[in-house]
Amino acid sequence: MKISMVSEHASPLAALGEVDAGGQNVHVAELSAGLTRAGHEVTVYTRRDDEKQPDEVTMPGGYRVVHVPAGPPRYVPKDELLPHMGEFTRFLSSHWEADRPDVVHAHFWMSGLASLMAARPLDVPVVQTFHALGVVKRRHQGAHDTSPAERIGLERLIGRHASRVAATCSDEVFELVRMGLPRSRMSVVPCGVDLERFTPQGPAEPRDHRYRVVSVGRLVPRKGFDVAIAALRSLPEVELVIAGGPQEGRLAEDPEAQRLLRFASELGVADRVRLTGQIARADVPALLRSADVVVCTPWYEPFGIVPLEAMACGVPVVAAAVGGLTDSVVDGVTGVHVPPRRPDAVAAAVRKLLSDAALRDAYGIAGSDRARCRYSWDRIATDTFRVYERVVPAAALSEETG
Ligand code: UDP
Incomplete structure (x- = not known):
């Protein structure tokens, strides 16, 4: 399958631990590598946040990362990226018109917005993973929530229009149902863990008696x-x-x-x-x-x-x-x-x-x-692929395999 991942702020190339780089970056990188190992063709679209970044990079995992020019080519907090999503969408549209993917998997709400706008005219199904929900953030952060005011309404809209929502846990499903989205169009696929790197055996950082x-x-x-x-x-x-x-x-x-x-x-x-x-x-x-x-x-x-x-x-x-x-x-x-x-x-x-x-x-x-x-990433990639299979018309798949 030809798969486009869209992750507007969370790039597989980013260093982890800074304010806007964490689990979503890991998820997109490892899932893309897992799907590539399973024989699929994966391209990740992420915003160019450094002018030195090349247009395209092939990652060690064998998938491609395309840097999308949308807004200034420097770090911009994710809560300030919405005004640049029009430019992001136009870039996706022109890429996908020239080279149509079988499925788009959007990560985070703004990617969902850009993906739906670019993919729908081409009749390409969109799977949405939110990674975080505006309603939950608002509940916990109240006045400190810096998300754009439009976020909560747009997330509901994205959830309604996506072909399927891939939630990462059962608690997210409850939240999505509370938002009025139909359970029948949701699947749960968790994040995974790199089992070659994270093992019980191996060096441990030295420590004292405490x-x-x-x-x-x-x-x-x-x-x-x-x-x-x-x-x-x-x-x-x-x-x-x-x-x-x-x-x-x-x-x-x-x-x-x-x-x-x-x-x-x-x-x-x-x-x-x-x-x-x-x-x-x-x-x-x-x-x-x-x-x-x-x-x-x-x-x-x-x-x-x-x-x-x-x-x-x-x-x-x-x-x-x-x-x-x-x-x-x-x-x-x-x-x-x-x-x-x-x-x-x-x-x-x-x-x-x-x-x-x-x-x-x-x-x-x-x-x-x-x-x-x-939680191996191979298992997560297989489970995610099953979600794609539910939304990609059978004819599109048999054309490729046939
Ligand atoms: N991480 C890291 N270096 C750091 C801090 C975090 O590599 O200094 C990694 C951590 O091991 C994990 C990811 O960043 O893989 C954080 O993901 P998680 O889902 O726990 O939290 P999020 O950042 O998505 O809220």
């Missing part, structure tokens, strides 16, 4: 790193390592990093909190393996790849019971669910795990088994 809790993610308030910091008050023997954000040398200029460090000082735990800044993808497994427990305490989380990465490394996870974490982490089997924004519950769960090495091992083994059985 217990270590690790948290990884973009340094944005909703990731709830402050919940993990507050939990340290009643875990005197534990150090907390937080990875993500800008590179270490630039943490002093990062408002969220400074806020977290101030908070740690106020609580008297600053000597046990270390912010590493952004870490290269290749170094994430060693950091996770160095942890006794990985803590993921977001206020809300559309999917959350980090808990899967921790599970794949054989490390137990204490996870807020929100969004995708309620599907991926199995309470009492691969980790512990805690209510969101509850440092006391996080501390109790971590304390229980630290006091019982056998329990940590059991959760770790179960987590790595679960990651291997359910």
Whole structure:
């Protein structure tokens, strides 16, 4: 099948951990590589955010990335990209008129908008994955939500007009149904994890005698790193390592990093909190393996790849019971669910795990088994392809195979 992925702000080439680069970038990159391994032809369209980027790049995974000129060729926060989606759409239209894909898979709402406008005149089906929903963001962030006012209404429209919505977890399905979208046109396909990179065996970052809790993610308030910091008050023997954000040398200029460090000082735990800044993808497994427990305490989380990465490394996870974490982490089997924004519950769960090495091992083994059985990118690519098969007319497929 000839597949066009559209991911307007999240490029497979981006460094992960900065404000707008995280799980969606991983998803688009790994899914594209998985579909390419399965014999499909995949092109990813993403906005050019650096003038030095070439028009096209062939990635090591064998798929193509096309840089779409839309807006200034520099970083623009994703919440300011909507005015450039007309230009993005015109580029897609001209590409697809010349070389029609069998299916378009749009990632995030603005990609959905551009994809539907460009694909519908050509009668190309569009599968939509939202990755995050405006209604959820508004609920949790209120006045701090910087999304364009049009987002929520447009997401409903995109959901109605897409051929199918591929949600990443069951909680997202509930949200979409609450938005009035028909369950019959949704499938659930989770994100996956790179099982060659994230393994229980392999080097672990050196550490001292203290217990270590690790948290990884973009340094944005909703990731709830402050919940993990507050939990340290009643875990005197534990150090907390937080990875993500800008590179270490630039943490002093990062408002969220400074806020977290101030908070740690106020609580008297600053000597046990270390912010590493952004870490290269290749170094994430060693950091996770160095942890006794990985803590993921977001206020809300559309999917959350980090808990899967921790599970794949054989490390137990204490996870807020929100969004995708309620599907991926199995309470009492691969980790512990805690209510969101509850440092006391996080501390109790971590304390229980630290006091019982056998329990940590059991959760770790179960987590790595679960990651291997359910979340390989090859499996996710196969499941995603089944969604495409439901929307691509059989005639189009038999023409190619015949
Ligand atoms: N990540 C990384 N380096 C960092 C911080 C994060 O490689 O310094 C990776 C992390 O390992 C994971 C992704 O970025 O693969 C974050 O994805 P997740 O779904 O957990 O969160 P999102 O950023 O999408 O909210």
